[in-house]
Amino acid sequence: MINNLHSLLNTTGFAHLTPGMIVMWCIGLILIYLAIKKQYEPLLLLPIGFGILLVNLPLSGLMEPDVGLLWKFYHYGIHWEIIPPLIFLGIGAFTDFGPMLANPRLIFLGAGAQAGVYLTFFASHAMGYNIMEAATIGMIGGADGPTTIFIASKLAPQLLGACAVAAYSYMAMVPIIQPPIMRLMTTKAERKIRMAKPRPVSKREKLLFPIVSTFLIILLIPASAPLIAMLMLGNLFRESGVVERLKGAAQNELMNIVTIFLGLPIGATMHADIFLQPKVLFIFVLGLIAFILSTVTGLLLAKLMNLFSKEKINPLLGAAGVSAVPMAARVVHKVGIEADKRNYLIMYAMGPNVAGVIGTVIAAGIFITLLAP
Amino acid sequence: MANEVTAPLPGKIIRMDIETGTTIEQDTEIMVIEAMKMETIVYAPCDGVIEKVVKKVGDEVEEGDLIATVA
Incomplete structure (x- = not known):
């Protein structure tokens, strides 16, 4: 009789709870709270938070290879590299590259902010992360969620959850993290610099941009192809003006659908046994450093450009080189x-800002080219 | 002295505090433009009286578009 009761209890999750799981419930609930109450990236943090809760319920089998529901979402969506490129299709359809084309020298600022990615990569590697993990952690500095997820799934799947959550949390905190650095690094006179009115950008330029950049970037860095291809296809939908339905679908319906299938499995990669390790938790520190360094190098590059150019740039623009668009x-x-x-x-x-998106993808492409097994 | 109010940034006009005959003072709020889901206050470029307003709430404007003339 006692034996029967015992085996009955063993079929429930209660008998298999660990303290780590309960810690993860708290983390999941905090993300859900931040998403609802503070509206921090709710579209992602809400499903991620819920995914964390689900995967830390014992015996659910949701992440069991080949059978678990969330495992299938993860495997076919993220591991197969389908969802991040589809998100990029939507971003392309959303993004007006006009402001970048109007003032092409500002592209450098989008590239300059990627320095934080590389600096953090070297720092992380020096601290004992293997080279592929270090690249993934550095990527957080680009402040681009889908790219971080893309590179993590290729180079360091074991860190995917932590890197994705760090990237999205810091993106949500851009308005808190960046302004003090921006004020510290610039004088009031510099912040007052007004920009010259940009040149008008023709429709033809905007239309040619996605086509020309597809050729140029993919020929240069073939590994960036999945993300660049989708980004530029989305942008072509937008600028062609003849496929409003496809543009709308990429921006809205498709984007919303894939967002659901992105957030949930990311949360589900965060099982207590994987997540609650000093090595993984320290990613949040490194990610923040990456983010700060990107902001700083963007600002510095803008100031450096001012030393050499007649027409001054407001150095604050350098901080927009991180690709959290449009925050x-x-x-x-x-x-x-x-x-x-x-x-x-x-x-x-x-x-x-939009140049930063391309810059981050290129940085990811370079890492993948050099490091992918 | 400027005698025109022009849009300082592209976006959609979501509030307009001036109409024909309004007396404006330099650097006081005259309208709000929404760009990139962000509301930006536009300040009067000069002192004067509004002669004619050519845009209205809900209009999309480009940078430099004429919004009102000032007498």
């Missing part, structure tokens, strides 16, 4: 307005 550009705009209430930087900041 980083909005932050630049707001910090600019604090210094001069009639200095409207938003559209100028969109230039380095």
Whole structure:
């Protein structure tokens, strides 16, 4: 009788709970709380938080290879590299590269902010992470969720959950993390610099841009092809003006659907046994450093460009080189307005911001080319 | 002295505090433009009286578009 009761109890999850799982419930609940109450990237943190809860319920088998539901989402969606490129299709359909084309020298700022990625890569490697893990951690500095997930799934799947959550959390905290650095690194006079009115960008330029960049970038860095191909296809939908339905689907329906299938399995990679290790938790520290370094190098590069050019750039624009679109550009705009209430930087900041997206993908492509097994 | 109010950034006008005959003072709020889901206050470029407003709430404007003339 006692034996029967015991084996009955053993079929429930209760008998298999570990303290680590309960810690993970708390983490999942905190993410859900932040998503709902603070609206921090709710579209991602809400499903991620729920995924964390699910995978830390013992015996559910949701992440069991070949059978678990979330395992299938993960395997066919992320491991097969389908979802991050589809998100990029939507980003391409959303993104107006006009501000970048209007002021092409601002592209450098989008590239400059990638320095944080590389600096953190070297720092992480020096601290004992293997070279592929270090590349994935550095990528957080690019502030681009899908790219971070893409590279993690290829180089360091064991860190995917932590890197994705770090990337999305810090993206949500751009308005908190960046402004103090921006104020510290620039003088008020610099923040007041007004940008010259940009040249008009023709429709033809905008239309040629996705086609020409597809050729150029994929020929140069073939490993970036999946992300660049989808990004530029989405942008071609947008600029062609003849496939409004496809553009709409890429931006809305498809984007929303894949977002569901992205967040849930990411959360599900965060089982207590994998996540609660010092090595994984320390990623949050390194990710923050990566993010700060990217902001700093962007600002410094803008100041450096000012030493050599007649037409001064407002150095705040450098901070928009991290590819959190459009949050980083909005932050630049707001910090600019604090210094001069009639200095409207938003559209100028969109230039380095969208260039940052491409820059981050290229950085990922370079890592994959050099490191992928 | 400027005698025109132009859009300082592209976006959609979501608030307009001026109409024909409004007296404006430099650097006071005259309208709000929404760009990239962010509301930006536009300030009067000069002192004067509004002669004519050519845009209205809900209009999409490009940078540099004329919004009102000032007498």
